[in-house]
Amino acid sequence: MMDPDNCTWNQSFILAGLTATRMIRSLAFVGTLCIYLLTLTGNLLIIVLVKADSGLSTPMYFFISVLSFLELWYVSTTVPTLLHTLLHGRFPILSVVCFIQLYVFHSLGMTECYLLGVMALDRYLAICRPLHYHALMSRQVQLWLAGASWVAGFSAALIPASLTATLPFCWKEVAHYFCDLAPLMRLACVDTSWHARVHGTVIGVATGSNFVLILGLYGGILRAVLRLPSAASRAKAFSTCSSHMTVVALFYGSAFTVYVGSPGSRPEGTEKLIALVYALLTPFLNPIIYTLRNKEVKEAVKRVADRIRTTWKGL
Template sequence: MGRKNQTWVSEFILLGLSNVWETQVSLFVLFLAMYLVAVLGNLLIILLIKLDSRLSTPMYFFLNVLSFVDICYTTSTVPQMLAHFLSACKSIPFHSCVLQLHISLAMGGAEFFLLGAMAYDRYVAVCHPLHYTVIMHGGLCFGLAATCLVAGFMNSLMQSVIIFQLPLCHNVINHFACEMLAVLRLACVDISFNKVMVTISGFLVVILPCFLVLFSYGRIVTAILHIRSAQGRRKAFGTCASHLTVVSMCFGTAIFTYIRPTGGSSAEQEKMVALFYAVVTPMLNPLVYSLRNKDVMSAFQKMLVKLTEIR
C-alpha cells in the first residue's frame, strides 16, 4: 500500500472490558483494590530490603529490582484502565499509546530476564554455597540487573518502531490498553513479517530465560536430592519455592499470548491473559515472596515494632 493510502490517527479508542456502566463500576472497584495492593506491596518489599541489613544479599537485590519493574509495568496500563471505567470517552492520544506500549513491553521483557537471573542466583546458592558470595558479587548482580533492563528496552524499542510504522485502517483497539497484538490488528497491510518478529522476540525474551530457569532448577533439584538430611532438603526447596511460583505464572501467561500469535486465540482471550499479567501477577509477587519468606516477614515485624515504639 502506498503512503498516500496510509491512515494517520491522532488518537485511539479503547473498547476496554465492558460497555455496561454497572459492570464498569464494579470492575473499577475490584481493579483499584488490586492495583493498590500491587503498588503498596511492592513498595513495601523495596522499603524492607532498604531498611533491613539482613536482606542485603543478591537474592533480595534482584527481588528489589523485580518489585520496581512490577510497579512500572502495572502503572503503565492500570491507571488509564481505571479512568476509562468511569469515563464515557475511552480515548488515548497516539503518542501516549506509543509510550504505553513501549513501557509495558520493556518492563515485561525485563521481568523475564530478571527471573532468569534470579534462577541463576538460586542455582549458585544451592549448588555452590561455599563460593556463593564470591560468584554473586555486587558487580555481577548490578551488571545482570542492568543487562536485563537494557535488553527489555531494546526489544521494546524494536517492536514499537516496527509496529507504529504500519499504515492503520482504523483507530479502535479491542483491548483495555495499547497492547502489541491488538495494535497490529489495526494495520491495513499484511502483517506476516510482524508476526514473525513477535515470534522471534518471544523466543529471545521468553523462551531463552525459560530454558535458563529450567536448567538452573534441574541442577538445583539434582543437588537437593543428594542432601541426606530431610530438614536440609526442605530448607533448600524453601529458598526456591517462591521464585518458582512466580516463574510459573509469568512464563505461562506470556507463552500462551505471544509465542503463538497465529495460534487462533481470540482477542477476548488475549485481553484476559494480558489483564492477569498486568494486574494479578504484580499483586501476587510481593504476597508470594513475603508470606513464604521468613526473612521478609521478620523484617516486616521488626519495622512494625519500630513504628509502635515511635508512637
C-alpha cells in the same frame, strides 16, 4: 485489506476498554482500584524492608526488591488506562502516547523475563556453589546483572514497538484497554504477517531462551538438593526456591498463552481476560508469594515495626 495508498496516518486511537454494562464496569473499577493500590503497597513494602533491614541484605532479596520496583512501573503502565475505560468507557489516546505505552509495557515485560533468569542463577549459585556464593555474587555483580536485565529488556522491545509504530493504520478503535501488539496490528491496512513473524521471533527468543536457562538451572538445583543427606536440609533448600518457581510459572504461563503463535489469532475477549492476569494479577500476587510463607520477611517486618515504635516513643 484496504489499499495503503488510500489510508491516512492516525493522529490518535480510541481505546475500547472492556465490553460490559455500566453496573459491571463500576464494580470492576472498585475491584481494580483496590487491587492496584494493594499492589503498589505490597511492592513498596518489599523495597522498603530490603533497604531498611540488614537481615534482608542478601543477593536474593536485592533481586526481589528490583523485581518489586519493576512491578510498580509495570502495573502502572496499563492499569490507569484500564481504570479510565471502566469509569468513562471508550476514550481517545494520542498515537504517540499509545506507542510509548506499547514500548514501555513490553520493555518491562522483557526485563522481568531476564530478571527471573538472573534470580534463578542466584538460587543455583547459592545451593550448588555455597562456598563460593558470596564471592561470585558480590554487590558489583548484583548491580551488573540487574542493570543488564533492564538494558536487555528495553533494547529487545525496540524492535516490535518500532515496527508496529511504522505501520499505516486505517482504523482507530483499539479493541483493548491498553495499546498492545495484537489489537494494534488488526488496525493496519497492510499485510502484517511479516511483522507478526518478527514479533514472535523477538519475543520468543527473549522468553524462550530465559525459560530454557531457568529450567536448566533448576535441573542443576534439583540434582544438588537430592544429594543432600537429610530430609530437613532438602526441604530448606526447596523452600528458598518455591516462591521464585511460583512466580516463574505465573509469568511464563500467561506470556506463552498470549504471545506464542500469531498475534491476533485469538478472540479479542480472550486476550483482554488473559491481559488482566499478567498485567494486573501477577504484579499483585508477587509480593504475596514472596512474603506469605517467608519467615525472614516476617521477622524483618517485626524488627522494622519495633524500630518505628521505639522512634515514636522517643519523640
